[in-house]
Amino acid sequence: MKKIKSIMSVFALGTVLVLSGCTGGQTTPATAVKDPAPAQDGKYKDGNYFAQQDAFAKGWKYMVTIEVKDGKIASADWNGANEKGGPDKVAFSASGQYGMKKGGAQAEWHEQAEKAEAYLVQTQDPTKINYKDDAGHSDDIAGVSVSVKDFFELAKKALDAGPVDKGPYKDGAYYAEAPMYGKDGWKYSASLTVVNGNIVAADWNGLNVKGGKDKDTLSADGEYGMKEKGKAQAEWHEQAQKAEAYLLKTQDPTKVNYKDDAGKTDDIAGVSIKVKDFFELAKAALDKGPIAQGSYKDGIYYAADEKFEKGWKYMASIVVKNGTIVGVDWNGIPEDATKPNKDVQSTNGDYKLAPGNQGEWAVQAQKAEAHLLKTQDPTKITYKDDAGHSDDIAGVSVTVGEFFKLAQKALEGAK
Structure with a gap:
């Protein structure tokens, strides 16, 4: 520096x-x-x-x-x-x-x-x-x-x-996100900043499988409505801020006690939501180490098919921090709005691929996502047929062309 x-x-x-x-x-x-x-x-x-x-x-x-x-x-x-x-x-x-x-x-x-x-x-x-x-x-x-x-x-x-000891962490930007969107359509993340070895900023947020506003913004704009709909003591973003402040104070994501398996705690005054996801993601981010500098513009990017086909509409969400792609998700939104997304259905066994595939859809989707995280470029993929199959990703037999095209479209605003 x-x-x-x-x-x-x-x-x-x-x-x-x-x-x-x-x-x-x-x-x-x-x-x-x-x-x-x-x-x-x-x-x-x-x-x-x-x-x-x-x-x-x-x-x-x-x-x-x-x-x-x-x-x-x-x-x-x-x-x-x-x-x-x-x-x-x-x-x-x-x-x-x-x-x-x-x-x-x-x-x-x-x-x-x-x-x-x-x-x-x-x-x-x-x-x-x-x-x-x-x-x-x-x-x-x-x-x-x-x-x-x-x-x-x-x-x-x-x-x-007077003089002080430096904090235990390496300076830089840190990020981790949940591996998939949940049944409620949200996927959570933790983004941290470390200066002089200290965690000086922490952000707990959520992205929706259907795109739109992140959870922080949705809540701050009064559209999530925890107080009105659920009679909560404070809106989601307000409680999230208190959890973030607690991490900044303790400087350790493991210094929190949970009172139930859901991940609620009495350690943070004014917080009734479960916070386990945030602290576990914060620890995962710190364990991974600082994000390398990349060439993209920081932000959250999203693209989805314009219409449903065979009951599904596919999407790609991408998170860029420090110029680097740090979060990727390929998923399917069901035409039947009463059912969860394709990742969840596949993981639960409610969506099964035909015999002969190299794994369930969710497992193969994660491998395609990992390929993009590694290459940092959605055009760095070769196809062996017009359907969009590829031999570039071990263990993936499903078509991936749709995913990389959506990722390329999403990243147009990140150049």
Whole structure:
């Protein structure tokens, strides 16, 4: 990651900014700071410092990590986590998905963050910054137009609190989802963000086999209606947020006690829904490790057949995090709305393939999904006939052409 690791590197900052910090064809001044105060030797205790905001605002929560060596701030990292989990703000910006320059900014967010970090390393004091407005903008740092108040206030908070140990997890984005849609048509997922070894964002959500709004959004828009329909104490998204907050507090998805097999708990005040799915998925995500950087646009993508044929309408749902396809589902929606989806029917033995197939439909569908997760490209498949059979996927004898075509259609918006 992009950090300034020593005080010596700051002396070269002016040259770097002349090359990369230009806006509107004008040359950036040769120094990044204006009359910085001299650093004081041995001011801070050596170690790792960390502070984060208490809550998300406009979808983001900011945090600062500082490394002190020989009594001086050697590096500083200003970052952000999104309430939906996934890549941190630096990674999101560096991938081009945050897109500040497209909106007319002089530089991307992570580039401006680097200059604010460099200013702190040079001044060695988070209070040596002047703001020109209540929003926290400053003219002290050349090439920086974003508000920097959050960064410097968090830096002071971290330094005031003293050194802390890093968390146990590797920094990055994490994701896991249930293997299939349930009888109720929902499939759940957990998306996490780790910075400085700490879980700083967690999102528990659900996707419906028929597409449409995710469960968080559906509930927030008042369309899921747990309070009205089920007399619940709070809506689904409100209870989900409390479960997420509990994980952020405990930093361990196994630190929860269940009072029944369904997965309900008394550990989280105000939560009556079963939470076992969320904590088990969070653990699965952490066990898998961080998501590698990919080339797609983050989001949830869905495509389905326009009409039913032979009693079924097929769909493909795809989840992209950190630019990588991390969740895939191929399923069939029954024309008879009283029956569950094809995955469930196949798993329960209510839908059986003809003798000679290499496994039940749900098992073969999962292998086709795994192929897409591995290749990351729905066009990386060869067919041996017009029906859409393929020898590329071991253990799959059903036609898969429909699935990969739907996946390709769904991902059109992810390019």
